[in-house]
Amino acid sequence: MLRRFGRALAHLLTSLVLGPATFAWALATTLVSGVLSFTYLAPPTFLVVTWVTRRIAGLERLRAAVLLGRSVESPYDATSSGNPWVRGRALVRAPVTWRDLAWLLLLFPLGLAGGLAGVVVAVVDLAAIVAPLWLWAPPNPNLPPVADWLFNTAGGRFVLTGLGLLLAPVAWWLVTTAAHVQARMAAALLEPGPRQRLVRRTRELAATRRRVVDAQAAELRRIERDLHDGAQARIVAAGMTLALADRKMRGPGQSARDDVRTARRQLDEALAELRRLVRGIHPPILTDRGLAAALAALAGDAPLPVEIRAAELGELAPAVESAAYFVTAEALANTVKHAAATTCTITITRTAEALTVEIRDDGRGGADEAGAGLDGLRRRVEALDGRISVTSPVGGPTVVHTELPCAL
Numbered sequence: 001m002l003r004r005f006g007r008a009l010a011h012l013l014t015s016l017v018l019g020p021a022t023f024a025w026a027l028a029t030t031l032v033s034g035v036l037s038f039t040y041l042a043p044p045t046f047l048v049v050t051w052v053t054r055r056i057a058g059l060e061r062l063r064a065a066v067l068l069g070r071s072v073e074s075p076y077d078a079t080s081s082g083n084p085w086v087r088g089r090a091l092v093r094a095p096v097t098w099r100d101l102a103w104l105l106l107l108f109p110l111g112l113a114g115g116l117a118g119v120v121v122a123v124v125d126l127a128a129i130v131a132p133l134w135l136w137a138p139p140n141p142n143l144p145p146v147a148d149w150l151f152n153t154a155g156g157r158f159v160l161t162g163l164g165l166l167l168a169p170v171a172w173w174l175v176t177t178a179a180h181v182q183a184r185m186a187a188a189l190l191e192p193g194p195r196q197r198l199v200r201r202t203r204e205l206a207a208t209r210r211r212v213v214d215a216q217a218a219e220l221r222r223i224e225r226d227l228h229d230g231a232q233a234r235i236v237a238a239g240m241t242l243a244l245a246d247r248k249m250r251g252p253g254q255s256a257r258d259d260v261r262t263a264r265r266q267l268d269e270a271l272a273e274l275r276r277l278v279r280g281i282h283p284p285i286l287t288d289r290g291l292a293a294a295l296a297a298l299a300g301d302a303p304l305p306v307e308i309r310a311a312e313l314g315e316l317a318p319a320v321e322s323a324a325y326f327v328t329a330e331a332l333a334n335t336v337k338h339a340a341a342t343t344c345t346i347t348i349t350r351t352a353e354a355l356t357v358e359i360r361d362d363g364r365g366g367a368d369e370a371g372a373g374l375d376g377l378r379r380r381v382e383a384l385d386g387r388i389s390v391t392s393p394v395g396g397p398t399v400v401h402t403e404l405p406c407a408l
Helices: 002-036 042-068 084-093 095-129 145-152 154-190 194-250 257-281 284-289 291-300 318-339 372-382
Strands: 306-310 344-350 354-361 387-391 398-405
Touching (some): 002 042, 002 095, 042 154, 095 154, 284 291, 284 318, 291 344, 318 354, 318 372, 318 398, 372 387, 372 398
Antiparallel strands (some): 344 354, 354 398, 387 398
């Protein structure tokens, strides 16, 4: 409670200081932009002004985030390329520019009212609590009888301390409420609005769809290449060997036994290749025994000790199971190839909303999050509206954290 009160009071005090400064900046830049609006210098000037204003708005988002205990998202989209005049005109038409300006103007009255109220309430209540320490110094013989008893007698001063302690929750509530109201208003103006969130979400879904289509096309090309270069080539070779054996069997005194053995070996290799290809598309063990058993089998084939920590996962969608399996398989393969790790731990947890898979190894770290393998996993996870993050400082450990939505 004391930390929360301190953060709220600090927020109000900084608003009391920043309010006049932001108001003066907003007023001055608005006047300058208005005067220059009829000249050729208006767009580049507005570009510079907006750059500074957005930095101030970023500071306000940071202050609000500290108080609210959550991140306050930036509403700015990537700036388009072009000369300063084109970019300046685009900023004039952007709603977020005017919302930033509106908050800078509002911060002055809100900061003045909230800051003064918070300071007065906090100082008065603190002064009442510590009254025995200071009220003896400024005696006033002209006070009314009740106030004279409270201020100028030891018993009265301790009564003031009791009243201050009694009213401390009220002072705490007033200060924290005023600060949170101000922070929520800042977040409402400085975060993306509903329309902007919808536009962003549409762009994310369009980008995810393109990546999924590209990933599916690449997967189809891989399957076709593996079939053509692997199983198909072996089956063709087996057919040619059997044809040769058939020709030998037709001639007198020629044995075709070696050719039949060769054909049988080629067919076995083709069958193994087809099984490997099927496992690469969707491991049958996922359908037969579930995700935990499939990962346990994957860990059993690894050349290093792998610990599986899995609680009860319940029923999962096949796409979620498949994504979790392949994320784990790729992360484990990277650990074996590049990390020089001695142990690896796979932790799987399930909540009502998401399936979380975390792969941690004690290797040397330094994994490249933008690498081709991890980028492929990211596309697979994002196709399900999930999130994947990689933490791999030099020296280790490396942690691959994946969250997949699994609400039924």
